[in-house]
Amino acid sequence: MKYLFTILSAFWLTSTLFCQYPGWQQKVNYKMDVNVNTELHQYAGEMEVRYYNNSPDDLDKVFLYAFFNAFQPGSMMDVRSRTISDPDSRVGSRIESLPLDEQGWIKDIELSLNGVPCKVTIEETIIVAELPDTIKAGKHGVFTMKWNAQVPRQIRRSGWMNKEGIELSMTQWYxxxxxxxxEGWHSHPYIGREFHGIWGNYDVTIHLPPGYQVAATGTMTSTIEESVETGVWHFNAEKVIDFAWVADKNFITESIEVDENLTMNFVRTPNSDYNDQWTELPRFAVQGMRFLNDFVGRYPYPQYTVAQGGDGGMEYPMMTLVTANRSLPSLVGVTIHEMAHSWFQAVVATNEALYEWMDEGFTSWIESECLAVISPSEMTKPRAGGNHAYAYYGYIKQALSGNEEALSTHADHYTTNRAYGVAAYSKGEVLVEQLGAIIGDEMRNEAMKEYFKVWSFKHPGPTDFKRIMEKASGIELDWYFDYFVNTTHTIDYKISGVDHIKNSDMLNVSLERVGTMPMPQDLRVTYKDGSTSEYHIPLVIMRGNRELMEGEMLGEDWPWTNPNYSISIPTNGRRVVNVELDPNLLQADTDRENNLVEFKGLKKVQFISE
Ligand SMILES: [Zn+2]
Known part of the structure; x- marks a missing residue:
């Protein structure tokens, strides 16, 4: 406990020392007590909440989520799911057909601020509370609240009786x-997608009938055996943006010490369909935790729990809920992805509704890096083009389909679920990996560590990330983020001509920007004796260039306005075998066919004239 305090203090201090704009974060401490009726799937809750208004503004209202109200016929989430062209198959029209006792609700809300009642309006999934008195800038107020809730039948993420029979998946539940x-208030209605939250401490007591086992965000203050017997489960969590829990009578728990300050728990029901996979899982998960600690920065909490529950995989602070009945690669993959959200969601918490690519994309990027290291070879399919090849493939396919929507779209507002998924996960992952083509892989990796350190326990936006990458590399990147985030312009460069001047040792290579997004280019000439000439060609607008590799030469800067570029390369009498653009496959070039010119008859001059 003491050590935890030290770690958390260190993070507070780090956050303060590196404090950049905006310099303030709200803080909310919850002390909560809930009584669960497992027969009716209802609970009564009460809480005392200390709200610290660290903003420069006096607040005369607050908003709260009532996520369970989404699980009623006719809700925004229901209508969205029934009218979008490619609905999530887990939702479809299931909400519309929920009988009364399987719907979700939060109601009977009594809310006071400093003992004086607030005027409360429930607008479906958002509770609007007009305050009896403002909470002044820099001051705090104490809210007390009572409410009743019905847990919906499990449809999306939360609910009772998931498809694997887990009794209570309690996420987005209070x-x-x-x-x-x-950036102001963030009270977007819940339609089944992304979240944004305030850090705070949670002190949560859950009353269940005896016999249940509970896994949750935070650390327990009693033993599992004691709590199973009494039905009282008490958890504390410090500096988290949410609190989730899961309960079932048949859970078994395996705990592993990663090191003296961190325990990992694996919680699931026994079942011969997946016992073997879950016996293997901890080994990979612990390796993954160690890799990510090294690769990004230290995980700051005392425990991490992988629990069976929910409807797939979803991240929460200090825990994830995943479905259990999966092949080992799928189980390891989903666990590493959700665990990776501990870095990019739980600690560096971008507003994932607005900047979904900084949440899912960054998470997918470190997930791919991690899986490439920890997965046994028999688990991974061959990945031509590196650890992120699936992301490149998915993004390019979507871009060429004509249905791509810009990354700057609000997560809820993409026209299709597919456009959201490819943008947030695949293009977001490509955005990070492709930075390697501009500032270099090592520089990008180091700068990601710096980003994690500087923006821990804050809500960075795109500019904050861009500035970290710029400061580390000394290269201007506004153009890159503008094109890749705010537009659907694509990258396609080609070798438009190779001219081997007769009786000379010079090779003239002509390049052309075919796509509408500019990028610096790498060019490689390969000779028959196996040697190569390598050139890096930066853009003028970068105002610099990445560190050159050994033997690599620097070409003239390419002005982005110019469709054409030519470079003369001395061959020193060597026979040219081929000339290739972006030979390390760093870029999401939508047409690779025109990146390579091969010389079959070695002496013959070949000119591509298409
Ligand atoms: Zn994710």
Whole structure:
């Protein structure tokens, strides 16, 4: 406990020392007590919440989420799911057909601020509370709240009786304060997608009938045996943006010490369909935790729990809920992805509704790096083009389909679920990996560590990330983020001509920007004796260039306005075998066919004239 305090203090201090704009974060401490009726799938809750208004503004209202109200016929989430062209198959029209006792609700809300009642309006999934008195800038107020809730039958993420028979998956389950940050209020209605939250401490007591086992965000203050017997489960969590829990009578728990400050728990029901996979899982998960600690920065909490529950895989602070009945590669993959969200969601918490690519994309990027290291070879399919090849493939396919939507779209507002998924996960992952083509892989990796350190326990946006990458590399990147985030312009460069001047040792190579997004280019000439000439060609607008590899030469800067570029390369009498653009496959070039010119008859001059 003491050590935890030290770690958390260190993070607070780090956060303060590196404090950059916006410089303030709200803080909300919850002390919560809930009584669960497992027969009716209902609970009664009460809480005392200390709301610290660290903003420069006086607040005369607050918003809270009532996520369970989404699980009623006719809700925004229901209508969205029934009208979008490619609905999530887990939802479809299931909400519309929920009988009364399987719907979700949060109601009977009594909310007071400093003992004086607030005027409360429930607008479906958002509770609007007008305050009896403002909470002044820099001051705090104490809210007290009582409410009743019915847990929906499990449809999306939360609910009772998931498809694998887990009794209670309790996520997005309590009235949760919406974030107010430097970008204003974030009270978007819940339609089944992304979250944004305030850090705070949670002190949560859950009363269940005896016999249940509970896994949750935070650390327990009693033993599992004691709590199973009494039905009282008490958890503390410090500096988290949410609190989730899961309960079932048949859970078994395996705990592993990663090191003296971190325990990992694996919680699931026994079943011969997946016992073997879950016996193997801890080994990979612990390796993954160690890799990510090294690769990004230290995981700051005392425990991490992988629990069976929910409807797939979903990340929460200090825990994930995943479905259990999976092949080992799928189980390891989903666990590493959700665990990787501990870095990019739980600690560096971008507003994932607005900047989904900084949440899912960054997470997918470190997930791919991690899986490439920890997965046994028999688990991974061959990945031509590196650890991120699936992301490149998915993004390019979507871009060429004509249905791509810009990364800057709000997560809820993409026209299709597919456009959201490819943008947030695949293009977001490509955005990070492709930075290697501009600032270099090592520089990018180091800068990601710096980003994690500087923006821990804050809500960075795109510019904050861009500035970290710029400061580390000394290269201007506004153009890169603008094109890749705000537009659907694509990258396609080609070798338009190779001219081997007769009786000379010079090779003239002509390049052309075919796509509408500019990028620096790498060019390689390969000779018959196996040697190569390598050139890096930066853009003028970068105002610099990445560190050159050994033997690599620097070409003239290419002005982005110019469709054509030519370079003369001395061959020193060597016979040219081929000339290739982007030979290390770093770029999401939508047409690779025109990146390579091969010389079959070695002496013959070949000119591509298409
Ligand atoms: Zn994710």
């Amino acid at each position: 009235p949760k304060f919406c974030e107010y940050d430097h």
